Amino acid sequence: MIIDIITPILERRSVRKFAERPVEREKILTCLHAAQLAPSAENVQPWRFIVIDDPAVRDAFSKQVFSGIYSATRWAAKAPVLIALAADRNIIAHGVAAALQKIPYYMIDIGICGEHIVLQAQHMGLGSCWIGWFNARKADTFFRLPAKMRICELIALGYPEKSHAPRNKKLKNGGNMIQFNTWT
Amino acid sequence: MIIDIITPILERRSVRKFAERPVEREKILTCLHAAQLAPSAENVQPWRFIVIDDPAVRDAFSKQVFSGIYSATRWAAKAPVLIALAADRNIIAHGVAAALQKIPYYMIDIGICGEHIVLQAQHMGLGSCWIGWFNARKADTFFRLPAKMRICELIALGYPEKSHAPRNKKLKNGGNMIQFNTWT
Numbered sequence: 569m570i571i572d573i574i575t576p577i578l579e580r581r582s583v584r585k586f587a588e589r590p591v592e593r594e595k596i597l598t599c600l601h602a603a604q605l606a607p608s609a610e611n612v613q614p615w616r617f618i619v620i621d622d623p624a625v626r627d628a629f630s631k632q633v634f635s636g637i638y639s640a641t642r643w644a645a646k647a648p649v650l651i652a653l654a655a656d657r658n659i660i661a662h663g664v665a666a667a668l669q670k671i672p673y674y675m676i677d678i679g680i681c682g683e684h685i686v687l688q689a690q691h692m693g694l695g696s697c698w699i700g701w702f703n704a705r706k707a708d709t710f711f712r713l714p715a716k717m718r719i720c721e722l723i724a725l726g727y728p729e730k731s732h733a734p735r736n737k738k739l740k741n742g743g744n745m746i747q748f749n750t751w752t
Numbered sequence: 753m754i755i756d757i758i759t760p761i762l763e764r765r766s767v768r769k770f771a772e773r774p775v776e777r778e779k780i781l782t783c784l785h786a787a788q789l790a791p792s793a794e795n796v797q798p799w800r801f802i803v804i805d806d807p808a809v810r811d812a813f814s815k816q817v818f819s820g821i822y823s824a825t826r827w828a829a830k831a832p833v834l835i836a837l838a839a840d841r842n843i844i845a846h847g848v849a850a851a852l853q854k855i856p857y858y859m860i861d862i863g864i865c866g867e868h869i870v871l872q873a874q875h876m877g878l879g880s881c882w883i884g885w886f887n888a889r890k891a892d893t894f895f896r897l898p899a900k901m902r903i904c905e906l907i908a909l910g911y912p913e914k915s916h917a918p919r920n921k922k923l924k925n926g927g928n929m930i931q932f933n934t935w936t
Binding site: 570571572573574576577578580582594595597598600601602604605606607609611612613615616617618619620621622625637654656665668669670671672673675676677678679680682683684686687688691692697698700701704711712713717720721737739740741745746747748749750751 | 754755756757758760764766779781782784785786788789790791793795796797799800801802803804805806809821838840852853854855856857859860861862864866867868870871872875876881882884885888896897901904905921923925929930931932933934935
């Protein structure tokens with residue numbers, strides 16, 4: 569029996585159509601404060617955030633990163649805010665452990681902190697969508713990032729064009745995702 | 753000005769000492785339901801969950817994965833519950849995109865869905881801690897996982913030994929994590 573799921577988790581859905589209303593900087597900063605409270609491997613906090621909320625910058629950025637094979641993500645060029653989630657990969661603890669484990673911890677950390685943004689946004693009436701399909705190389709170049717930094721994901725943010733009922737999410741794999749004390 | 757952060761985000765901290773009280777399966781399943789409501793790249797839901805709540809299984813597993821260079825994580829052998837977050841890497845959409853982007857999307861997805869577990873647990877009075885430092889190869893072997901599956905992270909779960917005040921989190925990098933419309 570499922571009990572009492574946190575409201576923003578229950579009600580979140582990916583939003584790709586936004587009202588033209590701009591997003592208050594106060595709300596953006598609140599989302600990023602929530603992100604910075606996230607745990608990270610060895611608490612290194614590898615995340616860096618570039619907020620794009622200037623329409624001219626957004627348009628120039630979008631032209632670079634949502635074109636060619638990435639044009640399926642063109643809808644994001646109309647998002648009032650794009651947050652680029654960058655990681656500082658120049659962190660020794662991560663490097664040694666990641667090489668041994670073959671796990672790029674900063675990717676996990678970006679997932680964790682980004683979801684804090686998404687849930688906090690939902691709580692404040694904002695819609696959001698994770699974006700993994702964009703020209704990541706051109707995104708780095710656009711902001712002239714140092715070599716140690718890398719934009720891993722984007723999150724689109726804005727007031728939803730219309731209100732959505734929480735969708736009835738279909739589970740993949742026949743819903744067969746969980747086993748106790750064994751895997752068969 | 754920061755406004756109204758979601759309570760479980762605000763109050764979460766990593767818990768490594770747990771009461772001996774077992775965790776109700778109902779609560780574990782609620783955490784995993786929350787996890788399954790998470791977004792994932794192309795909605796492929798690559799996550800699989802192995803819940804270890806049988807003390808005998810936990811002890812045998814811990815002996816394998818928290819020894820040798822991984823013994824810094826020995827505290828987790830006493831956690832009432834360990835959830836192994838595994839990913840099915842045999843998903844074509846992920847494979848093609850990941851190769852082009854050099855971003856292993858399933859790692860981001862594991863971060864996102866795992867944090868739903870952590871926040872939902874916090875909401876229900878449970879403490880948790882992400883674990884990235886364990887013998888991942890032996891973990892896979894312990895459960896005889898098929899080659900396509902891989903345990904990426906563990907999450908320890910249980911009732912905290914004592915109540916914690918939310919910690920006053922110190923931000924790294926002089927708190928200089930955010931820029932608007934540029935990176936300098």
